[in-house]
Amino acid sequence: MPETIDIRKGLEVFRARLGEADAAHLSACVHCGLCAESCHYYRMDPHLENVPARKLDLVAQVFRRHFTAMGKLGLQGHALDEGMAKAWLDAVYGRCSLCGRCSLNCTVGINLPRAFKAARAALTAMGMVPADLQATVDNSLRHGNNMAITREDWLETVDWLQDELRAETGDPLAEMPMDRQGAKILFTVNPREPKFFPLSLQASAKVFWAAKEDWTLASDGWDLTNYGLFNCNDKEAGAITRNLVDAMARLGCETLVIGECGHGFASARWEGPEWLQGTFPFQVRSFLEVMDEYLEEGRIQVDPCRHTLPVTLHDPCNLVRHGGLAEPQRRILDRTTSFFQEMTPNRAENFCCGGGGGQLAMGAYKERRMRSGGMKAKQIKDSGAKVVVAPCHNCIDQLSEINKEYKLNVQIKTVAEMVADALVTEPPTGEP
Amino acid sequence: MNAVLVAGAWCALLLAAQVLRARAYGRKPLFAPAAGSPAAGARYAFTGAMLPWAKESVRMNPASYAAGIAYHLGIAAAFARVLVPSRLLSALALLGAAAGCALLVKRIAKPHLRGLSNADDFASNLLATAFAATAAVPAAERILPWACAALLVYIPLGKIRHCVFFFLSRYHLGAFFGRRGTFPPAA
Ligand code: SF4
Ligand code: SF4
Ligand code: SF4
Numbered sequence: 001m002p003e004t005i006d007i008r009k010g011l012e013v014f015r016a017r018l019g020e021a022d023a024a025h026l027s028a029c030v031h032c033g034l035c036a037e038s039c040h041y042y043r044m045d046p047h048l049e050n051v052p053a054r055k056l057d058l059v060a061q062v063f064r065r066h067f068t069a070m071g072k073l074g075l076q077g078h079a080l081d082e083g084m085a086k087a088w089l090d091a092v093y094g095r096c097s098l099c100g101r102c103s104l105n106c107t108v109g110i111n112l113p114r115a116f117k118a119a120r121a122a123l124t125a126m127g128m129v130p131a132d133l134q135a136t137v138d139n140s141l142r143h144g145n146n147m148a149i150t151r152e153d154w155l156e157t158v159d160w161l162q163d164e165l166r167a168e169t170g171d172p173l174a175e176m177p178m179d180r181q182g183a184k185i186l187f188t189v190n191p192r193e194p195k196f197f198p199l200s201l202q203a204s205a206k207v208f209w210a211a212k213e214d215w216t217l218a219s220d221g222w223d224l225t226n227y228g229l230f231n232c233n234d235k236e237a238g239a240i241t242r243n244l245v246d247a248m249a250r251l252g253c254e255t256l257v258i259g260e261c262g263h264g265f266a267s268a269r270w271e272g273p274e275w276l277q278g279t280f281p282f283q284v285r286s287f288l289e290v291m292d293e294y295l296e297e298g299r300i301q302v303d304p305c306r307h308t309l310p311v312t313l314h315d316p317c318n319l320v321r322h323g324g325l326a327e328p329q330r331r332i333l334d335r336t337t338s339f340f341q342e343m344t345p346n347r348a349e350n351f352c353c354g355g356g357g358g359q360l361a362m363g364a365y366k367e368r369r370m371r372s373g374g375m376k377a378k379q380i381k382d383s384g385a386k387v388v389v390a391p392c393h394n395c396i397d398q399l400s401e402i403n404k405e406y407k408l409n410v411q412i413k414t415v416a417e418m419v420a421d422a423l424v425t426e427p428p429t430g431e432p
Numbered sequence: 433m434n435a436v437l438v439a440g441a442w443c444a445l446l447l448a449a450q451v452l453r454a455r456a457y458g459r460k461p462l463f464a465p466a467a468g469s470p471a472a473g474a475r476y477a478f479t480g481a482m483l484p485w486a487k488e489s490v491r492m493n494p495a496s497y498a499a500g501i502a503y504h505l506g507i508a509a510a511f512a513r514v515l516v517p518s519r520l521l522s523a524l525a526l527l528g529a530a531a532g533c534a535l536l537v538k539r540i541a542k543p544h545l546r547g548l549s550n551a552d553d554f555a556s557n558l559l560a561t562a563f564a565a566t567a568a569v570p571a572a573e574r575i576l577p578w579a580c581a582a583l584l585v586y587i588p589l590g591k592i593r594h595c596v597f598f599f600l601s602r603y604h605l606g607a608f609f610g611r612r613g614t615f616p617p618a619a
Contacts, residue, residue: 021604023454028597031553033545034489034496048547057548068453070589105489107500108594109477109602270612273463324467324613348614349488 002127007080011066013125014080017118018067025110026063029053035112038105040351040375041095041368052102052112055091058084059115080122089128092116094365097356097372098230099317104348121232129231130362136227140240145223147191157194158217161202168202169209169425176205179251180216186253187215187287188224188244188268190261190393197393203420204259207291210423211299215257221247224264229271230358237267238275244268248282255283257290260414262316262392263356266323286319288391291419292328295335302422307337309411311418312385314343314376314399315350316392329391329415336422343383351375353390355398370405373398377406387411389418436514436577439584446588447596454600466611473610477602480616496538502531507560510567514580526568532561552590559583560592 018026035052036042042050049055062084064070065077078084098113106112123129139148155178162176177183187208193201208215221243228237248256258265269284294300313333320326326347333340345351354373359365376399380388388410390396399412484490490497506528513521536557539545559582566572566579587593594601609615 018457020455020457020459020600021608023457024597024600024604027450027454028594028601030591030594031545031548031550032496032500033542033548034493036544037492038489042544046544048544051544051548053548068450103605105487106605107489108598109481109605111601111605111608270464274460277463279463279465321614322612326614327618345488348617 005082005085005126005128007082007085007126010085010122010126011080014062014118014122015067017121018063021111022114022118023063023067025112025115026056026060027068028108028110029056029060030108031057032107034107035102035105038102040097040099040101040354040372044371044374045368049091050095052096052106055096056110056112056115058087058091059119062088062119085123085126085128088119089123092119093123093130093133093358093362095368097317097352097354097359097369099352099356100321101317101349101352104321117232120230121234124231124233129233130364132363133227133231133358133361136358136361137231137233137236137240140223140225140227140243141236144220144243145191146225146227147195149191149194151219154194154222155219157198158201161198161205164198165202165205165209169206171209174205174209177216179219180214182252183214183216184254185213185215185257185290186248186251186255187217187257187259188222188247188264189217189259190225190264191223192393192397193259197396200260200393200414200417203414203416204287206420206423207294207300207416210425211294216251216253218247218251221245221250224258224261224268226264226267226272227358227361228275229263229267230361234275237271241267241272241275244272245276245280248280253282255285256280257285257287259287259393260391260416261394262318262320262323263394265325266318269323286323286325286328286391288319288325288328288332288415291415292331295332295419300419301424302336302419303424304336304338304422306422307339307387307418309386310339310341310384311337311387311389312341312343312380312383313346314353314380314388314390314392314395315347316390316395317350317352317356319391320350321348329389332415332419333389336418341383341385343379343385345379351379353395353398353402355394360394360397369398370401373402374406377402377408380408380410381406385410387413389413389415391415433577435581436584439581443584443587447593450588450593451596451600454597462611468610468613468615470607470610473608473615474603474606476610476616477606481606496535499531499534499538502527503535503560503564504528506531506564510564511580513567514576522568522570525564529561529565529568532557532564536561555586556590556592559586 039052061078062080071077100113103111136146140146165174226240353376359369509521509524563579563583
């Protein structure tokens, strides 16, 4: 927290984010309270502070005071002062994963996360962004990835994984190409993969190998994450996106494929062009769409009998509700296992795991994050599944913590891991 | 009746000014290629998304949804009743007034709703409910225009301004989710 808070700067940034939609959303709440139960924070801890409309109200009060005629006359709203800034911090950073479930359930149709993001942006401009979240952004800006993995470590890890892939497939020519000029696909990954989950990266590589894809990794610009989406500093978010755009230009690839990460997909597919104020000269796709296509076109074959445990699917908010991708992962799982069952609710109605909105990078709110994750734990328990598939490494981290905390005893996997484990390079057993 | 006309003009002018002010913030150009149709999303937001089974918040609170519908219907009937004497309109207004009372009781009784509420929430409810009740009771015929005028004067000053912002807000939410391919949901 800075010694003096620059309120004027905060208001300037807040104002700059407002468009017609925001002005409407900030003027429309009727305090009906029907959004309360849509929020996993409120469900697990039914306090006023966790009601989405309460969080919205704090932002709307400031809007009303500073940007409406009645407010300027001092008749409505509340000024943005130190107390209000602290209330904002607690509400929009500390009690919200920007999952957007409340907006689907709002009586009026208010896009609440938009308002929360404007408040986050103002807080960031006032130097009130949680330090650990900002450190994650700074890592990306300084080192090109959010975990400050060195170039050497990245290259060595890929080299080692390539050896593993060759051993696993028995193909001495199996590759994890690095900086291949003119490859059709540039595949980007979450730094958690080389750092903690190398087998998940190997699984993706195995799928590309089986599909005989013309693909590459990049020595620079390989991290798909963008925590600028969460500190809401569009300049920093744009600079991080620029890493990917530059890698695409340097390697001359056709399609940027985003590995399994909800916010990474939303950042590159939806927000990146807005941050950089221009349409990308290439296509941005999720690895899920690519794998779905491989299966549909018969470029890879899978044997669903390899997975014998009941499987359920978690819908990452940034991929599904905010990303518009709900079906490819389902088609993939339908083909990959005979034991797939939905959790309830699902698709756009699904609950956040609790780790969204940068919560995993904000230590101060860990207790709330774990409590709010109880909703997801309940969904998983109710599904009866033994395997939870989550196409998002952020979610996987949170789900792993929930798994321990709520004693779920489930395995947690990416979609690529499910596909890689079911891959058959000869006709599946039992087929002619 | 003159009071109603003056109050109506005030209400319309202020609401128009507020909407124009909101629209003056402008729409930023969007550069990410759309995955779906903003128009189809907006259409869905005003149709399928408003059906009682489409939203968990309604599925969990069917009584509130029903009360909300009755309340709005009752208020609309009360406005019509100012112009046309009709038993049917009076009956609908009575239903609306009852729903308004029920929603007021809910606001006071539920802790999270009570905490969320401010003076405007109570003023808005009381004015609208009183207006509907006035339209429902033949004996109150003489004060009906005044109840109507009071409500019209208040509308742009408080949350009843959602009578216009509802449309703008829902349109934008629908267009946002439509563009991203979330609305309308896959069959
Ligand atoms: S965006 Fe998600 S976490 Fe935030 S208030 Fe809405 S439902 Fe709750
Ligand atoms: S459902 Fe919408 S209108 Fe009702 S209190 Fe929540 S945010 Fe406000
Ligand atoms: S962590 Fe996962 S579930 Fe939670 S908001 Fe992000 S994408 Fe959604």
